[in-house]
Amino acid sequence: MAFENLTDRLTNIFSNLGHKGKLTEDDVNQALREVRMALLEADVNFKLVKDFITKVKAKAIGEEILSSLTPAQTVVKIVNEELTDMMGSETTEIVLKPAGDISVIMMVGLQGAGKTTTAAKLAGKFKSSGRTPVLVACDIYRPAAIDQLRVNAEKVNVPFFSLGDKVDPVEIARRAIAEAKEKHYNVVILDTAGRLQIDEKLMVELQNIKKAVPVQWTVLTVDAMTGQEAVNVAETFTSKVGIDGVILTKCDGDTRGGAALSIKAMTGKPILYLGMGEKLDDLEQFHPDRMAGRILGMGDVLSLIEKVEKNIDEEKSRESMGKLTRGKFDYNDFMDQMDQMTKLGGLGGILKMLPGLSGLGDIDMDDTEKQLGKVRAIIQSMTAKERANPDLINPSRKRRIANGAGVDIAEVNRIVKQFEQMRKMMKQFGGAMRSKHGRGGLGGLGGLGNLGGFGRGGKFPF
Amino acid sequence: MANFFSKLINNIFQSNEVADDDFYESLEDAMIMSDVGVNTTLKIIDAVRTEADRQGVNTTREVKKILRDYLYELMRVDDSYYDFEKQKSIISVIGVNGVGKTTSIGKMANNFKVKGKRVILAAADTFRAGAIEQLKEWGKRIDVDVIAQREGSDPAAVVFDALQSFKSKNADLLIIDTAGRLHNKKNLMQELGKINRIIDKEFAEGYRETLVVLDATTGQNAMSQAQIFKDACEVTGIILTKMDGTAKGGIALAVQSELGLPVKYIGVGEKASDLRRFDAREYVDSIFED
Numbered sequence: 106m107a108f109e110n111l112t113d114r115l116t117n118i119f120s121n122l123g124h125k126g127k128l129t130e131d132d133v134n135q136a137l138r139e140v141r142m143a144l145l146e147a148d149v150n151f152k153l154v155k156d157f158i159t160k161v162k163a164k165a166i167g168e169e170i171l172s173s174l175t176p177a178q179t180v181v182k183i184v185n186e187e188l189t190d191m192m193g194s195e196t197t198e199i200v201l202k203p204a205g206d207i208s209v210i211m212m213v214g215l216q217g218a219g220k221t222t223t224a225a226k227l228a229g230k231f232k233s234s235g236r237t238p239v240l241v242a243c244d245i246y247r248p249a250a251i252d253q254l255r256v257n258a259e260k261v262n263v264p265f266f267s268l269g270d271k272v273d274p275v276e277i278a279r280r281a282i283a284e285a286k287e288k289h290y291n292v293v294i295l296d297t298a299g300r301l302q303i304d305e306k307l308m309v310e311l312q313n314i315k316k317a318v319p320v321q322w323t324v325l326t327v328d329a330m331t332g333q334e335a336v337n338v339a340e341t342f343t344s345k346v347g348i349d350g351v352i353l354t355k356c357d358g359d360t361r362g363g364a365a366l367s368i369k370a371m372t373g374k375p376i377l378y379l380g381m382g383e384k385l386d387d388l389e390q391f392h393p394d395r396m397a398g399r400i401l402g403m404g405d406v407l408s409l410i411e412k413v414e415k416n417i418d419e420e421k422s423r424e425s426m427g428k429l430t431r432g433k434f435d436y437n438d439f440m441d442q443m444d445q446m447t448k449l450g451g452l453g454g455i456l457k458m459l460p461g462l463s464g465l466g467d468i469d470m471d472d473t474e475k476q477l478g479k480v481r482a483i484i485q486s487m488t489a490k491e492r493a494n495p496d497l498i499n500p501s502r503k504r505r506i507a508n509g510a511g512v513d514i515a516e517v518n519r520i521v522k523q524f525e526q527m528r529k530m531m532k533q534f535g536g537a538m539r540s541k542h543g544r545g546g547l548g549g550l551g552g553l554g555n556l557g558g559f560g561r562g563g564k565f566p567f
Numbered sequence: 568m569a570n571f572f573s574k575l576i577n578n579i580f581q582s583n584e585v586a587d588d589d590f591y592e593s594l595e596d597a598m599i600m601s602d603v604g605v606n607t608t609l610k611i612i613d614a615v616r617t618e619a620d621r622q623g624v625n626t627t628r629e630v631k632k633i634l635r636d637y638l639y640e641l642m643r644v645d646d647s648y649y650d651f652e653k654q655k656s657i658i659s660v661i662g663v664n665g666v667g668k669t670t671s672i673g674k675m676a677n678n679f680k681v682k683g684k685r686v687i688l689a690a691a692d693t694f695r696a697g698a699i700e701q702l703k704e705w706g707k708r709i710d711v712d713v714i715a716q717r718e719g720s721d722p723a724a725v726v727f728d729a730l731q732s733f734k735s736k737n738a739d740l741l742i743i744d745t746a747g748r749l750h751n752k753k754n755l756m757q758e759l760g761k762i763n764r765i766i767d768k769e770f771a772e773g774y775r776e777t778l779v780v781l782d783a784t785t786g787q788n789a790m791s792q793a794q795i796f797k798d799a800c801e802v803t804g805i806i807l808t809k810m811d812g813t814a815k816g817g818i819a820l821a822v823q824s825e826l827g828l829p830v831k832y833i834g835v836g837e838k839a840s841d842l843r844r845f846d847a848r849e850y851v852d853s854i855f856e857d
Contacts, residue, residue, distance in 0.1 A: 146605060146787050147787070148787050151600045215809075216665075219664070246837075248705060249697045249700035252697045252700040253696045253697025257696050330785045331785065332786025335786075359788070363786070364786070
C-alpha cells in the first residue's frame with residue numbers, strides 16, 4: 106500500500122486556489138487535515154500529532170505565499186521546517202572513550218527489534234574505525250540468540266564472548282569486562298535479552314548489569330515499524346533503565362518511520378543510526394532533516410541529489426550532451442549514459458529515493474536491470490570502430506555481434522533500430538535546443554535526461 | 568487483554584451520556600491511538616454512526632452496543648477456519664524478520680503435539696543467522712523433528728526433504744518456517760512460488776494453510792506487510808504476536824477490515840503454550856470490560 110505523497114495531496118486541495126497572496130485559515134485547516142492524516146499513517150504518536158498541528162496552524166495562518174511556491178508547497182515548507190525542528194538539527198553519533206580505555210555499550214530493546222544484528226553492525230563499524238570491539242552474549246533466554254550473535258560476530262570478524270545460557274547475564278557482563286582488559290579489547294558491546302517493557306524481572310536485570318559494569322552508552326534499538334506503542338517503549342526504557350541514544354532498525358522497507366519522531370520528542374534522546382537491513386555493513390548515519398521528509402512521504406530527495414552530485418561525472422555528461430546536440434551520438438555515448446546510471450546504484454536504487462515511488466510494487470526492477478545487462482553485452486561485442494561509427498553495422502557485423510553477446514540476432518536488430526530512432530530524436534531535439542539556448546544548455550545533470558523514459562512507461566527508450 | 572485501549576474506550580463511554588460529535592471524535596482518537604489506522608477508524612465510526620442514526624438511538628450506551636456488534640461481526644472467526652488442524656496439512660508461516668515467526672511455529676507445533684498430532688518442522692529460513700538453530704532448539708524443547716540443512720542452502724530443497732520425511736513418517740502436520748526477507752516482492756514471490764511448486768509435486772493432496780505473522784506492536788506498516796504477502800501468495804490467516812505487552816493490536820481490525828484476512832492465532836507470552844486461537848468475542852469484549 107503506497108502512501109500518497111503529502112505534496113500531491115495538498116496540491117489537489119489547493120488546485121482551485123490562486124498562486125499568490127496569504128494562506129487563509131480555511132486553506133490551512135484543509136491542508137492540516139491532510140498533514141494530520143499523513144503523520145498518523147506514518148505512525149507518529151497521536152498526541153504529538155495533535156500538538157504539532159496546533160503549532161503549525163498558528164504559524165501558517167497569514168503566512169505569505171512565496172512567489173516561487175504554490176500554496177501547497179508553502180504549507181509543506183512550514184510543516185517540514187517544524188518537523189525538522191522537532192527532530193533536532195544535529196547528527197549525533199556514539200563517541201567512544203580514548204582507545205586506551207574500555208567503552209561499554211549495552212544494547213536494549215523489545216524482542217525482534219533487531220538488537221543482535223545491530224550489535225554486530227556496531228561492532229563492525231567500530232572495528233573499521235580502528236577499534237577492537239568484542240560482542241558479548243547476555244541474552245540467555247531466547248533460543249539460539251547466542252548462536253545468532255556468534256555467527257554475526259564471525260561475519261564481521263570480531264571476537265565473541267559467551268558463557269553459555271546457564272550463567273547470570275550480570276556475571277557474563279562482569280567477566281566480559283575482565284576479558285576485555287586482559288585481551289585489550291576497547292569496545293565491549295553487550296547484547297541483552299529482548300523483552301516487553303512490562304517485564305519487570307528483565308528490567309531489573311538491565312539495571313543490575315548497569316550497576317555491575319560501567320556502561321557508557323545504553324542504546325535502545327527500536328523497530329522503525331513500531332506503531333503508537335513506540336512512545337510507551339521509549340518512556341519505559343528511559344525511566345527504568347535510562348538510555349543515551351536510539352538506533353532505528355529495519356529502515357530499508359517502505360515504512361515511514363514516524364516512531365523516530367515520537368521517540369525523539371518524548372525522550373529527547375538522539376537517534377544515532379539507522380539500520381537498513383540484514384547485511385552487516387549497512388548502518389547509516391541519521392539525518393534529522395531527511396527523516397522529516399520521509400515521514401511526510403516526500404522521499405529522500407536530498408539523498409538523491411547528494412548521490413547524483415557525488416557520482417555523476419560532470420565532464421563526461423557535458424561531453425556527450427555536447428555531441429548529442431551536434432547530432433553526433435554513438436554507442437560510446439550510449440554506454441556512458443548507462444554507466445552513469447549504474448553508478449547511482451541502478452534503476453531500483455534511484456527510483457526508491459523518489460517521492461511516491463518508495464512502494465515500488467509494480468515496476469519489475471530485476472527484469473529491467475537484466476535487460477540493461479543485455480544491452481551492455483551487445484554494445485561491448487561491437488568493435489571500437491563500430492561503436493564510434495554506428496553506420497558501419499551491417500548484417501554480417503550484426504551476426505558477429507550477436508554471437509559475441511550470446512544473444513539472438515533479432516535482439517541486436519532491435520537495439521540497433523532503437524538506437525537509430527533515439528539518435529534521430531536526439532538530432533531533432535539537439536537542433537531545437539541549439540536554436541533556443543545555445544550549445545549544451547542542459548548543464549551537469551544532462552546525463553539524467555534519459556531517465557525520464559524509464560519512470561513513465563516502465564519501458565526503455567532503446 | 569483488558570488494556571489501555573479498553574480503559575480509554577470505557578472512559579469515553581462513561582463520560583459521555585449523549586453520543587455527540589465530541590464523543591465520536593474521542594472514539595476516533597482512541598482507535599487511532601490503538602493502531603487501528605485512520606482509514607479503518609473512519610470507516611468503522613462512519614458505519615456505527617449510520618447504524619445509530621438508522622435505529623434512531625443517540626446514547627453512548629446504545630452506540631456502544633452497535634460498535635460491539637459491528638466489531639464482533641468484523642472479527643468473527645468460524646470454526647471452519649481451523650479445519651486444517653484436523654487434516655494432513657502443510658502450513659507455511661511467513662512474515663518479516665523479528666515478528667516472532669519461529670517462536671510462533673514452535674508454539675504451534677507444541678499445541679498440535681499436545682493434541683496428539685505428529686508434527687514435522689521445516690527450517691526453510693536458511694537466510695537469517697541463527698534461524699535454523701532457533702527452530703532446532705524449539706524442536707528439542709518440545710520433542711518434534713526438525714528438517715534442516717545448512718545456512719544459505721536452498722529453501723525449496725529443505726521443503727523437499729521435509730516432505731519426504733512427512734510422507735515416510737506418515738505425519739499429520741508439516742510447518743514450514745520461511746525467510747522473513749521483504750526486500751523485494753519478486754524474490755519473495757519466487758521463493759514462495761518455488762516452495763509451493765515443490766509441495767504441488769510432492770504432496771498435492773495436502774491441505775494448504777498460509778499464515779502471515781504480524782507483530783501487535785507494529786503500526787501501519789503491518790498493513791503494507793500483509794498486503795505484500797497477500798499479493799505474493801494465497802494467505803489464509805494471521806498470527807498476531809506479542810499481544811501480552813501493552814500494545815493494543817488494533818492493527819488486527821485494519822487487516823481484517825481492509826484486506827479481509829482473519830486473525831487465527833494470537834501469541835501471548837514466552838511459554839510453549841502461549842499461542843491461542845483468536846477469540847473474537849473475547850477480543851471485542853475485552854475492549855469494553857472495565
